[in-house]
Amino acid sequence: MLIDTYGRVATDLRVSLTDRCNLRCTYCMPEEGLQWLAKPDLLSDDEIVRLIGIAVTRLGITEVRFTGGEPLLRPGIVGIVERVAALEPRPQMSLTTNGIGLKRTATALKAAGLDRVNVSLDTLRPDVFKALTRRDRHQDVIAGLEAARDAGLTPVKVNCVLMPGLNDDEAPDLLAWAVEHDYELRFIEQMPLDAQHGWKREGMVTAGDILASLRTRFALTEEGVDERGSAPAERWLVDGGPHRVGVIASVTRPFCAACDRTRLTADGQIRNCLFATEETDLRNALRSDAPDEEIARIWRLAMWGKKAGSGLDDPSFLQPARPMSSIGG
Ligand code: SAM
Ligand code: SF4
Numbered sequence: 001m002l003i004d005t006y007g008r009v010a011t012d013l014r015v016s017l018t019d020r021c022n023l024r025c026t027y028c029m030p031e032e033g034l035q036w037l038a039k040p041d042l043l044s045d046d047e048i049v050r051l052i053g054i055a056v057t058r059l060g061i062t063e064v065r066f067t068g069g070e071p072l073l074r075p076g077i078v079g080i081v082e083r084v085a086a087l088e089p090r091p092q093m094s095l096t097t098n099g100i101g102l103k104r105t106a107t108a109l110k111a112a113g114l115d116r117v118n119v120s121l122d123t124l125r126p127d128v129f130k131a132l133t134r135r136d137r138h139q140d141v142i143a144g145l146e147a148a149r150d151a152g153l154t155p156v157k158v159n160c161v162l163m164p165g166l167n168d169d170e171a172p173d174l175l176a177w178a179v180e181h182d183y184e185l186r187f188i189e190q191m192p193l194d195a196q197h198g199w200k201r202e203g204m205v206t207a208g209d210i211l212a213s214l215r216t217r218f219a220l221t222e223e224g225v226d227e228r229g230s231a232p233a234e235r236w237l238v239d240g241g242p243h244r245v246g247v248i249a250s251v252t253r254p255f256c257a258a259c260d261r262t263r264l265t266a267d268g269q270i271r272n273c274l275f276a277t278e279e280t281d282l283r284n285a286l287r288s289d290a291p292d293e294e295i296a297r298i299w300r301l302a303m304w305g306k307k308a309g310s311g312l313d314d315p316s317f318l319q320p321a322r323p324m325s326s327i328g329g
Contacts, residue, residue: 001060002262002299004272004306010262012063013055013091015048016328017074018266023098024134025122027161029325030196031134037326041267045076047286049083051264051295056087058296061262063092067328069266072101078108085113094118096159096329100137102144106151117148118157118186123167124177132166145183157184157246162205171210172217179243186233186246192312193274195323207249211236214245250274256309262299263328270299271327272306277320 002010019037021029043051055061064084071077072095084093092115099119106117121141123129129138148156158178162168171187178185187210192199214220220236223244232255233246249255256273263271268283280302285295311317320327 002303004303006257006306006308008257008259008306009060010260010272010303011060012065012261013052013061014065014067014261014263014328015052016068016264016266016326017048017066017071017077017080018042018069019326020073021068021070021098021325022073022100022135023070023137025120025161026132026134026166026198027163027190027194028329029194029323034195034323034325037267041283043266043268043283043286045080045083047268047283048080048264050286050292051268051282052084052091053087054292054296055262055299056084056089056091058292059299061091062089063094065094065096067096069325069328070098070100071095072097072105078105078112081109081114082112092116095153096120097144098133099141099144099148103140103147106144106147106153110151110153114153116155116157117153118159119145119148119183120159120161121145122160122162123170124173125167125170128167128170132163145181149182155184156182157186160185160187161190162187162210163190164203164205168205168209169213171213175214175218175238175245178245179238182243184244184246186248188248189251191250191274191324192317192319193324193327193329195325197319199319201251204251206252207234207247208252210247218245220245250310251312254310254312259306262303265322265326265328270302272303273310274324274327274329275310275312275320276307277318278305279322 094116096118126138130136190204219239223235232248235244235246269279
């Protein structure tokens with residue numbers, strides 16, 4: 001098991017397949033992009049599958065989420081999903097994507113064994129999309145969402161970050177649209193994980209703001225706390241259900257005490273928290289022929305040292321050196 005000194009057990013593995021991206025969301029990376037990881041530093045498909053195998057067979061991982069960067073930019077993604085689906089025990093598999101490549105890949109991903117997708121979409125207005133992501137690809141995301149639903153990668157969840165002055169007036173419209181198309185909408189509070197360090201606590205749109213805005217048009221009923229489990233989204237029934245809306249309030253209502261995550265970066269580093277300032281290298285062990293049990297031992301040790309919380313509420317908080325796109329969000 002991957003247990004820490006506070007008794008939390010990690011069962012959910014987030015795997016970053018690449019740090020590259022075809023969008024430039026303002027809350028994530030600068031217009032010119034970033035210094036991408038060098039090819040030889042990236043784990044190969046075989047190395048990724050081996051590490052996930054160790055996690056599933058020796059460390060109690062039951063859920064694997066592929067992310068990035070934009071994970072659909074990784075050429076071998078369908079093959080990776082297929083090989084992970086063949087593992088015993090087979091983990092649940094999901095993907096967080098900006099949706100642009102889904103029209104092309106949704107059917108193949110489903111056939112390979114992917115269970116679900118989360119697609120990030122912050123606005124229904126193409127001009128706002130262009131301002132937020134610095135690319136004119138709104139229609140591709142909409143098409144990707146439809147392809148995911150048609151392929152049965154359901155429930156399709158939509159991740160949405162609200163930015164002051166850009167799309168913070170859109171929460172009720174986004175929810176009405178999500179209900180109409182049978183997508184489960186989840187708002188994510190903007191976190192200080194952008195490469196350009198532009199996050200400001202004072203300016204951010206909080207969970208409280210989002211709920212107040214939604215309540216101008218919808219009746220929201222909070223689901224029981226048990227339903228929340230270790231999932232970070234607090235969920236509300238919309239107008240009595242069955243549709244739900246989620247809010248991931250990592251900044252104003254952190255869920256660190258219930259965290260069940262461990263993260264693997266595209267260059268083979270274990271992170272025990274999004275906000276960790278330290279990482280543990282597995283790539284070197286992999287490439288020096290360490291046996292599975294040795295790799296599992298290093299991974300267990302990395303998780304044992306997990307801190308109680310993100311430290312976001314502490315004035316001495318330090319943003320991690322790696323931005324979200326390179327950690328794997
Ligand atoms: N490129 C894929 C995508 O956008 O879905 C996967 C990686 S992205 C880093 C994962 C999620 O993190 C997205 O839903 C994105 O909106 C969110 N995200 C990125 N930067 C963020 C930030 N500073 N605060 C909150 N969420 C952020
Ligand atoms: Fe790319 Fe996702 Fe970051 Fe947007 S949030 S720039 S889509 S990695």
